[in-house]
Amino acid sequence: MHHLMLDIETLDTTPSAVILSVAAIFFDPMTGELGESFTAQVSPQKPQLHRTISADTVAWWAQQSDAARKEAFSGTETLKKTLTQFSRFIQINTTDKVHVWGNGKEFDCSILEHAYSQLEMACPWGFLAHAGCAHLGHTGAHAWF
Numbered sequence: 001m002h003h004l005m006l007d008i009e010t011l012d013t014t015p016s017a018v019i020l021s022v023a024a025i026f027f028d029p030m031t032g033e034l035g036e037s038f039t040a041q042v043s044p045q046k047p048q049l050h051r052t053i054s055a056d057t058v059a060w061w062a063q064q065s066d067a068a069r070k071e072a073f074s075g076t077e078t079l080k081k082t083l084t085q086f087s088r089f090i091q092i093n094t095t096d097k098v099h100v101w102g103n104g105k106e107f108d109c110s111i112l113e114h115a116y117s118q119l120e121m122a123c124p125w126g127f128l129a130h131a132g133c134a135h136l137g138h139t140g141a142h143a144w145f
Contacts, residue, residue, distance in 0.1 A: 001026040001035040002096035004125075006108040009072045011044070011061070012054040013107070015114035019051070019079055020044060020072045022086055022112070024100075026093055038089040040082045041075030048079050050118065080119050083112075090124040098125045 006024050010017035019042050026035030042048075061069060077085075090098055102108025116123040 001028055001033075002094045002098050003027050003029050004090065004094075004098050004100045006100055006102045006112065008102075008108050008111060010057065010111060012052045012057050014052055014054070015110045016050065016052045016118075017057075017111050018044070018048050018053050019082075019111065019115060020075060022082055024086070024089070036089070036093045038086060040077060040085060041071075042077055042079050042082050043075045044073050046078050051079075051115070079115060080121070083116060083119065083121055087121070087124045100125050 004024050004026050006022070008022050009020040011020065012018060021039070021041045023037070023039045025037040027033065028035075061072065064072075075082075100109055113123050
């Protein structure tokens, strides 16, 4: 499989957002078959230099359930270690060029791409290798949801 659905949690909605978690799962957009998955929590206590936090996003988190907040803010790893593990996960689980999907191509993908760039790490997918979830309806993958 070379299609990968991303879901991240952050403290801002801009590409420079502080990242709280990274989750992903390989899938086949034509059949809905699911493959290997990845989940990692990033410590909000460990610095993410030059990454941003917005008051609106913090207020949004304050309105979420205790369980959701506990999960989102329970990470122990640095962002660099999380991205290293995520890159390795992708490398191990696909032999093709990976095509990533996110919650709008300007959110999950752009935030992770910015983080990889900021940390001077190679992004594990190409510049044009991503799309938003809305495009799945055009592939016949709407049954997957």
